[in-house]
Amino acid sequence: MAKKYWLFKSEPSSFSIADLEKATNRTTCWDGVRNYQARNFLSKQIAVGDQVFFYHSNADPAAIVGIAQITKAGYPDPSAFNSKSPYFDEKSDPINPTWYCVDIKHVKTFSKPVSLTELKSNLKLKNMVLLQKGSRLSIQPVSESEWKEIIKIS
DNA sequence: GCCAACGTTGGC
């Protein structure tokens, strides 16, 4: 299976790429995703070795700030069953879990982040999911050509 | 802080 590319959004005030870099094994469980479309990517399509752009939303500036890779494919999100977690979902059944997560590992932090403004100004990237009007999806596919173009500018 | 766009909920 060909390697695939993704973009994961995170608000740096809750979890930034610096936090990922500092995490044990530079790895974290990407939990708490509570959107069905994003869930489907996590549970069905994202595979070990896939590459991920780490994006800071609600940030100044909003930007792609680095790269991570998938170290563990989709598995049931433990936070959904933890009543103390802010992501607890009492309706999720452990036998047939509603929510999934993956593990990601830090690969690199860009010395020069690629800002949303730069992405928007690049015509080769106009079809990126991130740039579509009203796009709020927190886990998005990125095409190979988009990936390469962004690596080139970074 | 504002607000447009989106997803979900729940009454009917």
Add this chain to the structure above:
DNA sequence: GCCAACGTTGGC
């Protein structure tokens, strides 16, 4: 099944 109301996301 429709759709209004609500809560959330996220750029500005």
